[in-house]
Amino acid sequence: MKSLTEHLWIEVPNRRGFANITDQVDDLVKKSEVQDGLCLVNAMHITASVFINDAEEGLLNDYEVWLEKLAPHAPTTQYQHNRTGEDNADAHLKRQVMGRDVVVAITNGKLDFGPWEQIFYGEFDGRRRKRVLVKIIGE
Amino acid sequence: MKSLTEHLWIEVPNRRGFANITDQVDDLVKKSEVQDGLCLVNAMHITASVFINDAEEGLLNDYEVWLEKLAPHAPTTQYQHNRTGEDNADAHLKRQVMGRDVVVAITNGKLDFGPWEQIFYGEFDGRRRKRVLVKIIGE
Amino acid sequence: MKSLTEHLWIEVPNRRGFANITDQVDDLVKKSEVQDGLCLVNAMHITASVFINDAEEGLLNDYEVWLEKLAPHAPTTQYQHNRTGEDNADAHLKRQVMGRDVVVAITNGKLDFGPWEQIFYGEFDGRRRKRVLVKIIGE
Numbered sequence: 561m562k563s564l565t566e567h568l569w570i571e572v573p574n575r576r577g578f579a580n581i582t583d584q585v586d587d588l589v590k591k592s593e594v595q596d597g598l599c600l601v602n603a604m605h606i607t608a609s610v611f612i613n614d615a616e617e618g619l620l621n622d623y624e625v626w627l628e629k630l631a632p633h634a635p636t637t638q639y640q641h642n643r644t645g646e647d648n649a650d651a652h653l654k655r656q657v658m659g660r661d662v663v664v665a666i667t668n669g670k671l672d673f674g675p676w677e678q679i680f681y682g683e684f685d686g687r688r689r690k691r692v693l694v695k696i697i698g699e
Numbered sequence: 700m701k702s703l704t705e706h707l708w709i710e711v712p713n714r715r716g717f718a719n720i721t722d723q724v725d726d727l728v729k730k731s732e733v734q735d736g737l738c739l740v741n742a743m744h745i746t747a748s749v750f751i752n753d754a755e756e757g758l759l760n761d762y763e764v765w766l767e768k769l770a771p772h773a774p775t776t777q778y779q780h781n782r783t784g785e786d787n788a789d790a791h792l793k794r795q796v797m798g799r800d801v802v803v804a805i806t807n808g809k810l811d812f813g814p815w816e817q818i819f820y821g822e823f824d825g826r827r828r829k830r831v832l833v834k835i836i837g838e
Numbered sequence: 839m840k841s842l843t844e845h846l847w848i849e850v851p852n853r854r855g856f857a858n859i860t861d862q863v864d865d866l867v868k869k870s871e872v873q874d875g876l877c878l879v880n881a882m883h884i885t886a887s888v889f890i891n892d893a894e895e896g897l898l899n900d901y902e903v904w905l906e907k908l909a910p911h912a913p914t915t916q917y918q919h920n921r922t923g924e925d926n927a928d929a930h931l932k933r934q935v936m937g938r939d940v941v942v943a944i945t946n947g948k949l950d951f952g953p954w955e956q957i958f959y960g961e962f963d964g965r966r967r968k969r970v971l972v973k974i975i976g977e
Contacts, residue, residue: 561700561839561874561976561977563874563875563976563977565874565943565945565950596700596702596704596836597702597836598737598739598834598836598876600876600941600943602941602942602943603952604951604952604953604955605952605953605954606890606891606892606952606954606955611795611799612745612799613745613791613794613795614745614780614791616780616783617779618778618779618780618781618782618783618788619778619779619780619788619791621779622778622779622780622788622791622792623791623792623795626770626792630769630908631904639896639897639900640895640896640897640899640900641892641894641896641897641899641900642896643896644894644896649896649897649900652891652892652897652900652901653900653901653904655891656889656891656901656935656936656937657795657796657935658795659795659798659799659937660889660890660937660940661940661941662799662800663739663741663800663802663941664741665704665739665741665832665834667704667834672704672832672834673743674742674743674744674745674830674832675743675744676744676745677743677745691952693943693950693952695876695943695945695950697836697874697875697876697975697976698700698702698836699700699702700839735839735841735843735975736841736975737876737878737973737975750934750938751884751938752884752930752933752934753884753919753930755919755922756918757917757918757919757920757921757922757927758917758918758919758927758930760918761917761918761919761927761930761931762930762931762934765909765931769908796934796935797934798934798937798938801938801939802878802880802939802941803880804843804878804880804971804973806843806973811843811971811973812882813881813882813883813884813969813971814882814883815883815884816882816884836975837839837841837975838839838841
């Protein structure tokens, strides 16, 4: 069994935003030399997501608007978590809708993707450096 | 390490619908001859889901009604994504609620399931053939 | 390849509640003697979740309030599933928001976690014993 473990560092300049990390994960798959296996990609922070969807700016904006409707940031006093001095309770909720991790098959040394699948980091409490874990196992 | 990679083709005749794919995944687990390992099942399209829940018609109808409430299809002009000429922005949102992939343990050559776990394909922008990836690794 | 398969039994005394199972999963990782691999943790019941977030009581309360808003328990007659004699349709919906499974990397014999990641069992139809599956593969 071969394996590779790497962290990606990501800093989103605003409270919320999305970053396409597909190319970085692709590079790590090549580096791993795994031909056949699984690639786990997960946020290491609990106010961020890793998910797979379309690299289309309008859609990313739709996610932003929709998540803010499902789990509004303000008023921050509506959440018990914010009594700890945080103002990011909504970020913990949004992250559950979008998910923590994706598992992607590796076949013939490549991410085994459908035509439009792209890996995104979703940030819901940004303005600081955070990590994404990439773990690859296989042969 | 043994591995198996297969695609299932699914065509849902309406815009939205659910298909139980448990038997097809079961057959692939047998074919793989893996006794102990992991089975990844994921939608390869970004307007569809793979999820595990109950094979009960009433519940599937409840999911349909609920998802349409959380992320309504109409008016299609409410979504920026639809300015690209698409009308399926809601499908990209619904798919995030239901999830892209499931990972199931394989033990003693079988899907290691609780009593009611069934694997479903959830289609939110159908009327065309789409693919599900099944990737099995183990020994 | 090494592997380990274990079930955790959990009984939440109320209809809904959360249980931190991180220590139990940690112990199983040690027991497995896997240094490098993947750890799947999933609910085996379809009205429960396994998810990763913060061990903070206020936040868990926020999840409870939020999920009840997204998928209310009452009136139970609003769900077709409940015509089968069940009253737990909302639990099947809530579980989809929070997720069925998490996959965690194992590195140097430990769960490869960010600073605040904790594994939770989320129960949405409790008052009976249920199982969580832990499957570890690697070397």
